[in-house]
Amino acid sequence: MRRDQPLARPEGFREGVRASIPLCIAVGAFGISFGVLARANGFGVLAPIVMSLTTFTGASQFATVSILGDGGGLGAAVVAALLLASRYLPIGLTVAPALSGRFHERFVASQLVIDESWAVANRGDGTFHRSTLVGAGLALYLSWFLGTVAGVLGGDFLGDPKDLGLDAAFPALFLVLLVSQLKTRQAVAAAVAGGLIALALTPLTKAGVPIIAASAACLAGWWRR
């Protein structure tokens, strides 16, 4: 039996799709703005679409096209993007026990993990639901891809997603899911430490470092158990 969860959500492929619909709107809108920015920064039509289909993580993609577009050079762009993507190493560890099956099944499912699908499939007790993750991941993948195509081809019909407040949708999602997890002292300690580390490092380090450093906060309270 699972523990009582005030914010418990149903699980499964369909539920994953359903839970991610509001996020798909936001992710699709940012896909459009990624396509627009990439096109404006000399990435052409095909490269941004290929990037959305393979890289599939917005922060790294935005970093790549903005740094290259601003003349920052290939090295700087790649380092920044890889630092941002490195958070998927600890995130991948958290979902690994839920991803059973053969090599190619595990591999494909792992590529559908992004911040939002990971958050939606999180049960709140440290475990994850595979079908929920795949459903949410596929819906978000499709939104990101279609958004990118629309942005590259259609241009700027939507304007800035920030005018619609869509950039605030993501921290709101993460807050909802964070609150549903604060059931043990260890979880609270990890959350407080993780938030403080990220806050303290933001002005001091490159983007991406605060997040990866915050993952060390999972050690808070751990060794005393």
Next chain:
Amino acid sequence: MTDVWLAVLIVGCGAIIFKAAGPVVIGGRELPVRAIQLVGALAPALLAAFVVTGTFSTNQDLTLDARALGLAAAAICIALRAPLLAAVVAAAAVTALTRLL
């Protein structure tokens, strides 16, 4: 190969490897209890970091802007036990309205 395609190739490979490493190496296996406790605490730590950076940072600067009010609206929804959708929509709406003013 142009810089654009090199970047697409390197960043793409990096992202794929970072995502796949955990699931491909230890996928489906039960971890030892101590490891489960550790990995279980990764989620709240990362979620808190996402909340903080998504709300209070712009590039490398700490900023206090409309997103903070949006997050406060989401917090109120959570306190009222509203569903996830309501919290997300409220955050976006309050942020957009604040920017209009």
